[in-house]
Amino acid sequence: MTMTDDPATHMGSHRLRREDPALLTGEAQFIDDMSLHGEIWVGIVRSTEAHATILGVDGRAALEIDGVTEVLSGADLAPLWGEGALPCAWPVTDDMRDPAHLPVATSVAKYVGDAVAVVLADSRYAAADGAAAVSVDYDPLPAVVDIEAAVAEGAPLVHEDLGTNESYTWPLIPDPKAVDAAFAGAAHVVSERYVQQRLIPAPMEPRGVIAAPGVANGELTLYSATQIPHILKVMTAVTLDIPEHKIRVVAPSVGGGFGCKLNVYAEEILCCALAMDRGVPVRWTEGRSEAATATIQGRGQVQHIELAADADGKVQAVRVKLLADMGAYLQLVTPGVPLLGAFLYHGCYDVAHYSFECTSVFTNKTPTDAYRGAGRPEATYAVERAMDSLAVAVGVTPEEIRSRNFIAADAFPYESCAELTFDSGDYQAVLDKAVAMADLESVRAEQAQRRADGSNRQIGVGLSSYVEMCGLAPSRVLASLNYGAGGWEAATVRVLPTAKVQVITGSTPHGQGHETSWSMIVADKLGIDPDDVDVLHSDTAISPTGLDTYGSRSLSVGGTAVFMATDKVLDKARLIAAHQLEANEDDLEYFDGAFQVKGTPTAAVPFAAIAFAAFTAHDLPDGMEPNLEAHVTYDPPNFTFPNGTHIAVVEVDTETGNVDIVDYVAVDDCGNQVNPMIVEGQVHGGVLQGAAQALYEDAVYNEDGQIVTVNLGDYLVPSAAEAPVYRVASHVTPSPTNPMGVKGIGEAGTIAATPAVINAVVDALRPTGVTDVTMPASPQTVWRAINEAQGGAS
Amino acid sequence: MESVKFAVNGTERSLEVEPRTLLVHALRDELRLTGTNIGCDSSSCGACTVLVDGQSAKSCTMFAVQADGADITTIEGVADADGKMHPMQQAFHEHHALQCGYCTPGMVMAAISLVEEYPELDDHSVRHGLEGNLCRCTGYQNIVNAVLAVAGSGSATPIRPYQSGQGE
Ligand code: FES
Ligand code: FES
Numbered sequence: 001m002t003m004t005d006d007p008a009t010h011m012g013s014h015r016l017r018r019e020d021p022a023l024l025t026g027e028a029q030f031i032d033d034m035s036l037h038g039e040i041w042v043g044i045v046r047s048t049e050a051h052a053t054i055l056g057v058d059g060r061a062a063l064e065i066d067g068v069t070e071v072l073s074g075a076d077l078a079p080l081w082g083e084g085a086l087p088c089a090w091p092v093t094d095d096m097r098d099p100a101h102l103p104v105a106t107s108v109a110k111y112v113g114d115a116v117a118v119v120l121a122d123s124r125y126a127a128a129d130g131a132a133a134v135s136v137d138y139d140p141l142p143a144v145v146d147i148e149a150a151v152a153e154g155a156p157l158v159h160e161d162l163g164t165n166e167s168y169t170w171p172l173i174p175d176p177k178a179v180d181a182a183f184a185g186a187a188h189v190v191s192e193r194y195v196q197q198r199l200i201p202a203p204m205e206p207r208g209v210i211a212a213p214g215v216a217n218g219e220l221t222l223y224s225a226t227q228i229p230h231i232l233k234v235m236t237a238v239t240l241d242i243p244e245h246k247i248r249v250v251a252p253s254v255g256g257g258f259g260c261k262l263n264v265y266a267e268e269i270l271c272c273a274l275a276m277d278r279g280v281p282v283r284w285t286e287g288r289s290e291a292a293t294a295t296i297q298g299r300g301q302v303q304h305i306e307l308a309a310d311a312d313g314k315v316q317a318v319r320v321k322l323l324a325d326m327g328a329y330l331q332l333v334t335p336g337v338p339l340l341g342a343f344l345y346h347g348c349y350d351v352a353h354y355s356f357e358c359t360s361v362f363t364n365k366t367p368t369d370a371y372r373g374a375g376r377p378e379a380t381y382a383v384e385r386a387m388d389s390l391a392v393a394v395g396v397t398p399e400e401i402r403s404r405n406f407i408a409a410d411a412f413p414y415e416s417c418a419e420l421t422f423d424s425g426d427y428q429a430v431l432d433k434a435v436a437m438a439d440l441e442s443v444r445a446e447q448a449q450r451r452a453d454g455s456n457r458q459i460g461v462g463l464s465s466y467v468e469m470c471g472l473a474p475s476r477v478l479a480s481l482n483y484g485a486g487g488w489e490a491a492t493v494r495v496l497p498t499a500k501v502q503v504i505t506g507s508t509p510h511g512q513g514h515e516t517s518w519s520m521i522v523a524d525k526l527g528i529d530p531d532d533v534d535v536l537h538s539d540t541a542i543s544p545t546g547l548d549t550y551g552s553r554s555l556s557v558g559g560t561a562v563f564m565a566t567d568k569v570l571d572k573a574r575l576i577a578a579h580q581l582e583a584n585e586d587d588l589e590y591f592d593g594a595f596q597v598k599g600t601p602t603a604a605v606p607f608a609a610i611a612f613a614a615f616t617a618h619d620l621p622d623g624m625e626p627n628l629e630a631h632v633t634y635d636p637p638n639f640t641f642p643n644g645t646h647i648a649v650v651e652v653d654t655e656t657g658n659v660d661i662v663d664y665v666a667v668d669d670c671g672n673q674v675n676p677m678i679v680e681g682q683v684h685g686g687v688l689q690g691a692a693q694a695l696y697e698d699a700v701y702n703e704d705g706q707i708v709t710v711n712l713g714d715y716l717v718p719s720a721a722e723a724p725v726y727r728v729a730s731h732v733t734p735s736p737t738n739p740m741g742v743k744g745i746g747e748a749g750t751i752a753a754t755p756a757v758i759n760a761v762v763d764a765l766r767p768t769g770v771t772d773v774t775m776p777a778s779p780q781t782v783w784r785a786i787n788e789a790q791g792g793a794s
Numbered sequence: 795m796e797s798v799k800f801a802v803n804g805t806e807r808s809l810e811v812e813p814r815t816l817l818v819h820a821l822r823d824e825l826r827l828t829g830t831n832i833g834c835d836s837s838s839c840g841a842c843t844v845l846v847d848g849q850s851a852k853s854c855t856m857f858a859v860q861a862d863g864a865d866i867t868t869i870e871g872v873a874d875a876d877g878k879m880h881p882m883q884q885a886f887h888e889h890h891a892l893q894c895g896y897c898t899p900g901m902v903m904a905a906i907s908l909v910e911e912y913p914e915l916d917d918h919s920v921r922h923g924l925e926g927n928l929c930r931c932t933g934y935q936n937i938v939n940a941v942l943a944v945a946g947s948g949s950a951t952p953i954r955p956y957q958s959g960q961g962e
Contacts, residue, residue, distance in 0.1 A: 016887055023895025024883040026829015026869040030896065033828035124823065125812070204833045204841060204930045205896040255831070255896025256930050288834040511894030511931050677890050684933030685893065712838035712928065720921040720934040749933075 010520040010530055014677040017516045018531075019509075028253040031208035031225045032285045039210065039281040040069070041124055042271060043131030045117035046293065047109035050143035050364040050705025051158070054107055054136060057117045062133040067126025071134055072118045074106035080273040084239045086329070087264050089231075089484035090336035096168040099159045099362075101329040103266035103273075109138065110158060110328035111364050112707055113293020115266055120274070124285070143364040143705040147302055147325045150361045158328055158362035165362045167326050168335060172342055172356040172418060179308075179355040182317030186308035190389045196301040196378050197775050198325065198699035200715050201371050203510075205255020206286035207295060209267050211275035214246075220276060221248045224268055227257040227508055228548040231485065233540050235264040235332075236272055251538040254510035258689070259370035260295050261510065262550045263332045267294070292710045297699050298371020300325030301338065305345065305382040313394035313401050317353035318417075320345045320382065324360040327367035334369045335360055339481060340469070340551075341375030343418040347383035348427045348467040348643055349405035354417035364705045370550060372689055373468070373747040377754055380466045384755035388463075388762065389771070398463045398759065399435055402645075403428060406465075413736070420469065422641045423743075424733040425669055431465060433731055434645040434667040443649055443663070451767050456655045459662075460764025462648045464756035470744035471556035471640035471737065488635040489553070490545040491561035493522060493569050495628035497615035499608035501526065501533045503565075506546020507558035508538050512682070512746065514554060517674045518562050521740070525566040526607060527593030545633065552642070552744030555674065560738040561634040568630030576613055576628075577605040579621045640735045640743040644668035646687070646752035648724075650760040654768065657783030659695055659761055661724035666752065668728075671735040671743035679745050683728050686749020692718050693750075694757035698776050716776075765789070798862045802827065803871025811858045818842045820858035821868060829869040829899045833928065840927030843900035844868045850907035852926070869899035872906065882906045882944050889940035893931035901927045905941045915945040 022028040045057070059071025086101040104115045119130035142156035149155055150165040158165055173179065183189060210223040220242055226232055229249040237244035254261060267284045275282040286294060301324045308317040324338040338358040345356055391401035407414050409426040416422060440461060447459040472478075475486035490506040503518050519533035526533075536542050549558075570590060577595035578585035581603055588595045596604035610628070613619065617626035649663035666683050673679045696716040700708040709715035734741025754775070761777050762770060769789035774781055795810045802825060809824050821827045821844070830853060833841030842854040845867040872880040879887070882902050892898040901924065908923040909915065915923070920941045921934070929937060 017890065019895070020887045020892060021879070023892055023898050024869075024879060024886055024902065025873060026827070026899050028895060029828070030831065032832065033822070035823075035826075124819070125815075202930060203894070203896070204839060204928060205831070205894070206833070254894065256894040258930070288836065288839075513893070681890050681893060681932060681936060684935050685931045686933075688933035689930070711836035712834045713836045717928050717930065719925045719928055720938060721925045723921070723934040725917075726933060726935055 009524065011524045011674050012676065015516060015520055015530065015675055017513045018519065019513055019515055030205055030253045030255055031210065031223055034210060034223060034252065036210060036212055036281040039283050041121045041127035042274070042282060042284040043119040043121060043127030044115050044267070044284070045119065045131050045134045045136060047112055047114040047116050049109055049138045049140055050112050050145065051141040052109050052138035053141060054105065054109055054116055055139055056137040058135045061135065062119055062130040065126060065129050065133060067122045068119055068130035069122065070120040071130065074102065074104040074116060077104050077118060078106055080277055081240060081269065084241065086266060086269060087235045087239055087332060088330040088334060090333045090482065092170050092335045092339055092482050093168045096335060097162050098330050099162060103270045111293065111366055112705055113366055114328065118270065145363055145365065145701050145703055145705045147323045147361050147363060150363050151323065151359065158364055167330065167360045167362060169357065169359045170339060172354070174417065174419060175353060176355065178353045179317045179319055182353045183308040183319065186316060187311040188309040188313065188390060188393045190307040190386050190393060192305050192386050192389060194303045194382055194385060195774055196299040196303065196381065198300040198368065199298040199371055199693055199697050200292055200699050200709070201258045201260035201295065201298055202715065202717050203256030203258055203260065206288055206291045207261065207265065207267070208285040209271045210281055210283040211271035212281040213275045213279055215279045219246045220272060221250065222268065222272055223250045223252060225254050225261060226251050227254065227261040227510055227550055229508055229538055229540055230506060230546040230548050232264055232268065236269065239269055240273055242276065248541045251508055257510045258372040259298065259374055259550060262370050263296060288712060289710045292707055292715065293366045296331055296369035297366050298368060299378060300368045301378050303378065303382045305386050307386050307390055309390055313390055313396060313404055315349055315351050315405050318346045318351055319355040322358040324358055325368055326360050326362050327365045328362060329367050331367045331369045334367055336483060337368065337370055337375045339375065341379030343420050343469060344376055344379040344467065345383055346417055347380065348407060348465050350407045350411065351417050365701060372686065372750045374551065376468045376747065377690065377751045380464065380751045381755045384464045385759065388759050399431060402431060402463065402465050421638055422467065423638060423735045423737050425467065425641065425643050426731065426733055427465060427643060430643065430667050430669055430731045431645040433729060434647050434665050437667065437727060437729060438647040438649065438663060438665040456653060458652050458654055458764040460650045460652060460760040460762065462650070462756045462758065462760025462763055463645060464752045464759060465645045466752045467641050467643040468747060468751055469639040470552035470642055471636050472551040472553045473639055474637060475635050485547065486635065487547070487557070488633050489547055489558040489561045490631070490633045491558065491565045492629065492631045493562065493565040495569060495611045495614065497612055499611040501528070503533060503535045503562055504543045505535060505537045505558055505562060506543055506548065507554040508546065508548040510549065512549065512554060513675065513678045517555065517678060518559065520674055521559060521563055522566050525570065527590065528607065552746040555742050556640045556738055556744050557634060557636055559674070559742065560740060561632045563740055564634055565630045565632040568632060569628055572628060572630065573607065573610045575621055575624065576610045580605050580613065636737060638737045640671065640737055642668065642670045642743040642745060642748050644748060644752055646756040648756040648760040650757065650764055652761060652764040652782060654786055657779035657781070657786065659777055659782060661691060661757065664724045664726050666726060666728045666749065667731055668745065668748050669731045669733055670745040670748065672732060672741040673730065674742065680728050682745045683749045684726050686747060687726055687753040688718060688723050690750040690753025691724065691757050693754045694775055694777060696722070696776050796859050798859050800861050800864045800866055802866045803868060809858065813857065813859055815858045816854050817856040817858045817861050818853035821853060827868050827870050831896055831899060833896065838928065840904055841897055841900040843903040843927060845903060845907060850904050869903060880906065885940040885944045889936045889943065891932060891936040891940040897927060897929040901929060901937060909941060909945045913945065915942060917942065
């Protein structure tokens, strides 16, 4: 990668993170570490019923508690937000049903965890005690919990006034006749039904909010553990009708998000409204058990996928029907999540014909929304599981069926049947590398041996080849999908008089190491030390313009903006240097932190001299503005398409149903890498989250709509003891979409791992007659699948 | 209210707390030592791990009054007097064993105690030794490598309870 004339020395290196020391020593400030003078605490009374009329809220017992100052019902609070409901920014169809969603319910509670009353108190403990002491009188209504039941005739309605539980139906069927013809003429048809269980995102830091009013001037500062301070500012202004320029949003250190902090939550709006009304700082910290229902959940789909293939297993058409669980309300991008996968159900395969249709339904459960991968893990799971079924039908190995169908390396840019243009890739090379690393030949020999021996410890191999769309997104494409915002990102590069540099980014890191990576990009271009580059973010007073961090967009969109702003700085610096050297700017080259006249290295102006000259403005070219600073807003021309092949090898105990991942190989193509250490870290964490969906995690509701997996004792976020060892490699095909050739890596592991692990479990169990295992593949589930396949009782 | 006295990072502290005040809240809210984090309400995550008399303990599972007379070490107290990070902190840095950093203080404290208690660690025993500390970001491999690096290097500077003069 040629960055400048200067030899790039930091990009591509394992540079250690500058973020670490503050986090390692406890100096970093997370939201709950903050404290403001005069603050009051909010405790939230949450519905214990999945669906019920609220007959009354009795706060008398709570008010007896020392420190509790007020108890407010939804009706008491309603004047604070008037008609202002929590925003959904993605009305995917014009006729989408979007029920009004108040921060605190007034008359009907629609899910367990729905806020029904609020306690104000002078301490954390009093707020919790007060909330526990409020008694709410409910008249239970029938609840609908299961998504297939929700669309059945006569199902109870989540929102009576809508007359249906369906929110919208969204089709993508470019040529219906061609799809039908492909299925009619197919030698092999694979038809599968998969269930994507609901997941609890569970970043280790729960959410938290502090809203601080500036009474004299009608100002508001909102501190929130959020991924999206910029979007939150706009939405808070709109929802509460506060002039946007009076609002400042700050995300302090944020302890992970994984999509669940990409939202505008009831507690944010509630604390802001109360702070403005009462004129004091108002705060709330989420408890972990509270988070199980108060924070959005992920996944929640029933998928029907069909592949039509010719006799050789070459797929001609893919047909998909989805039922997607919205939960009780539409949060910020709830309805758009299935659409983020809608274009990818043909996976990384060259398929001619495509049919996708999603129906999204309301249920009496916590709303769903973006969770690491958002739509793409679901799509990848369906197609990668189905490809393994096709391999069995055709009688070839999983790698062979993939090879026969891959989009060829020379086909890029590739126009897909779902009307996307894939940027670059060499899917076969990636798969070959993964197969070699996993030494599949030996693994399969061992597998054959154990099968022959009738061992109760069977080996399974699971492949998953994925492609995802990242770098959200060209604003015009988002417009065509009815998304309520653009997809650009902003950056400012400001050179200080002493040649130190400030980068202001609209990306909002919460663990991804942007400060380190952005400083490497700028340092390489300017030929300076990354330690001389500061990176500022996550505070709308400092970084007023941005669209934040989600969807693996930071590097490919936000990083590109930083890259381009640095170019602009260099362009201006070049003019100043040419002026000082009395040379033509075209005769200058920038090398090792100085401009010099080509071929005359003695005549050189160091960057520091230019920085100072720009500041003093004593001798700048005629008409040039003082100072050296550039701002860029970058709107990408296309998505980026990271891809890869992951291979899981599992050992299944056929007597207990226990699954161990004994080897895990990940080969990813995320384009060029700025910091491979950070890339690997993202793959590790992503893979474990994906594997956790396959084996451990499940937001379990009973038939009454009560959540069973409330805390981390019940909801099984894996520990180090369960985590496999990851063997990670990469294959680089630079993306032609942006100047650094980068694609994105934040979600890749999560997307790839789930089907790889389940394919491996199913592969291990094929001799027992098992062809599918539902997620999570817990010992009980696996044991039951084996027993059922062998004709035993379940 | 109850009076409680303990040494935190070598400094004698006295507090008036409700009997039910958790040690983690006393540290965070009363003493403003906010490096110790809270990640759950079921003693499951280990984000709150500190050393109590040299042993790792989840500070959300203890009442502050139960720590009366104890020597407590939090993440703020493990660097040396010049502010040089403890070898375990340094190893976490060098092995990219943290991303968002929320689990990190608890994880580092648990790891320090693990290495002290079991000098002979391997991959398996580190993983099981840290089973009570959850991390959602890293997938653990780099954490395990960081701990093994310290265990193998002999650089596990022992954290001994600070001498508070109490209970002697
Ligand atoms: S906060 Fe103590 S174990 Fe989770
Ligand atoms: S680094 Fe984020 S939870 Fe461990």
